[in-house]
Amino acid sequence: METKPKLYYFDGRGIMESIRWLLAAAGVEFEEEFLETREQYEKLQKDGRLIFEQVPLVEIDGMSLTQSRAILSYLAAKYNLYGKDLKEKLRIDMYTDGTLDLMLMIIQAVFKSPKEKEESYALAVKRAKTRYFPAFEKILKGHGEDFLVGNQLSWADIQLLEAILMVEELSAPVLSDFPLLQAFKTRISNIPTIKKFLQPGSQRKPPPDGHYVEVVKKVLKW
Amino acid sequence: MAGKPLFHYDEARGRMESVRWLLAAAGVEYEEKFLQTNEDLEKLRSDGVLMFQQVPMVEVDGMRLVQTRAILNYFSSKYNLYGKDMKERALIDMYSEGLADLNELFIVYPYDPPGVKEAKIAQMKEKAKNRYFPAFEKVLKSHGQDFLVGNKLSKADIHLVEMIYNMEELDANIIANFPLLQALKTRISDMPNIKKFLQPGSRRQPPVDEKTVLKARKIFKF
Numbered sequence: 001m002e003t004k005p006k007l008y009y010f011d012g013r014g015i016m017e018s019i020r021w022l023l024a025a026a027g028v029e030f031e032e033e034f035l036e037t038r039e040q041y042e043k044l045q046k047d048g049r050l051i052f053e054q055v056p057l058v059e060i061d062g063m064s065l066t067q068s069r070a071i072l073s074y075l076a077a078k079y080n081l082y083g084k085d086l087k088e089k090l091r092i093d094m095y096t097d098g099t100l101d102l103m104l105m106i107i108q109a110v111f112k113s114p115k116e117k118e119e120s121y122a123l124a125v126k127r128a129k130t131r132y133f134p135a136f137e138k139i140l141k142g143h144g145e146d147f148l149v150g151n152q153l154s155w156a157d158i159q160l161l162e163a164i165l166m167v168e169e170l171s172a173p174v175l176s177d178f179p180l181l182q183a184f185k186t187r188i189s190n191i192p193t194i195k196k197f198l199q200p201g202s203q204r205k206p207p208p209d210g211h212y213v214e215v216v217k218k219v220l221k222w
Numbered sequence: 223m224a225g226k227p228l229f230h231y232d233e234a235r236g237r238m239e240s241v242r243w244l245l246a247a248a249g250v251e252y253e254e255k256f257l258q259t260n261e262d263l264e265k266l267r268s269d270g271v272l273m274f275q276q277v278p279m280v281e282v283d284g285m286r287l288v289q290t291r292a293i294l295n296y297f298s299s300k301y302n303l304y305g306k307d308m309k310e311r312a313l314i315d316m317y318s319e320g321l322a323d324l325n326e327l328f329i330v331y332p333y334d335p336p337g338v339k340e341a342k343i344a345q346m347k348e349k350a351k352n353r354y355f356p357a358f359e360k361v362l363k364s365h366g367q368d369f370l371v372g373n374k375l376s377k378a379d380i381h382l383v384e385m386i387y388n389m390e391e392l393d394a395n396i397i398a399n400f401p402l403l404q405a406l407k408t409r410i411s412d413m414p415n416i417k418k419f420l421q422p423g424s425r426r427q428p429p430v431d432e433k434t435v436l437k438a439r440k441i442f443k444f
Contacts, residue, residue, distance in 0.1 A: 051316065051317075051320065051357050052320045052323070052353055052354065052357055053353060061309070063309065063312060063313075065312055065316060066316060067315065067316045067319035067320060068319075069291070069315065069319050070312055070315035070316040070318075070319050071312075073311070073312070073315055074308060074311070074312040074315070077308050077311070078308065086296070086299055086300070087283075087285070089295075089299075090285070090287065090292055090295070090296045093289065093291060093292035093295050093296070094273065094287065094288055094289045094292040097289035097291050097292055098273065098274050098288075098289060101274075131274055131275055132274065135273050135274055
């Protein structure tokens with residue numbers, strides 16, 4: 001019998017949120033330990049569980065995995081969300097890497113000064129509307145299927161939905177020029193495991209606030 | 223009959239250099255079309271061949287690959303540099319992602335303004351010596367094998383040796399305290415394909431100089 005994956009991170013979205021999305025979409029229960037003090041973080045380091053001294057950390061299948069992309073790739077493969085062959089996997093890698101670039105602009109902005117934060121958010125919305133969303137609208141139009149790759153749910157779909165919702169929090173009408181993405185958003189949101197994750201009471205985290213920033217800075221001594 | 227892969231990038235290290243190293247290790251020949259002007263970049267964009275309007279882009283196996291990670295992962299799978307199973311792949315990914323974080327600083331610093339550049343160089347040396355190189359020395363010590371994962375050459379070894387060479391350009395003695403990294407560097411450097419790559423006349427790009435910076439600013443408008 002497998003033990004549940006255990007996630008070690010702050011009580012907030014950050015870089016761990018994409019991992020929560022993937023596990024939730026796969027219907028996998030997971031535990032979380034939230035970092036609130038410097039001591040907790042130093043203990044993880046001393047125990048040798050953080051190879052590069054960084055979180056996110058996910059303990060799964062006897063491994064202490066860090067580096068979010070490594071974790072996401074492992075989970076995608078384990079839970080059959082990585083396509084059926086090398087070429088599908090490649091497309092999923094391209095699409096997820098692009099959406100991660102977009103989301104990182106927003107995730108990292110919260111630690112900047114108010115002016116720089118607003119500039120970052122504005123740039124993220126612009127990039128979403130002129131670079132990323134047009135690319136995905138074009139892919140959906142090209143094959144006319146319900147999912148981005150191989151006519152079945154993959155990591156790429158889950159991550160794109162996460163990115164769409166994240167950008168909509170900054171600019172609600174951002175999908176107005178993208179009818180296929182609107183339909184995609186509805187369709188993927190209605191998948192039972194994802195629908196549940198989007199409801200109150202799930203392990204989805206709210207957008208970061210001042211308290212979150214304070215805790216991160218305190219724990220990591222920034 | 224499949225042709226050689228075709229790389230689209232400017233004539234500089236940047237994000238493409240890791241791919242050049244990887245294909246050198248795999249013994250795979252490829253061609254390169256170097257961007258010389260902003261018009262060259264805009265033509266690729268208007269031809270619709272850059273999924274997210276960015277390079278690197280590699281034409282291979284009937285596809286146009288973008289996103290450096292996706293490109294590296296594809297070639298690694300194709301040329302058996304990605305371990306034998308999911309768990310080995312997870313370790314390879316974790317190690318590669320750590321090196322990618324350090325490489326991100328290395329790729330960008332030549333284009334930074336003077337004060338920032340010196341600070342970045344100091345930061346890179348500190349991280350290499352105190353975080354990344356000790357971590358990899360520890361991995362090699364823990365199993366005593368010739369390669370980081372699964373007793374076989376993988377992309378992780380190639381990225382690590384590339385990074386050692388990069389860091390030695392900033393500090394020639396940077397792995398003086400890491401005997402196992404020294405041995406790995408020698409072992410990889412002696413592989414016939416890498417040996418050839420390290421010699422003049424190969425596709426390896428030289429360190430970024432002022433001329434390259436000015437040209438890049440014109441091509442990419444930054």
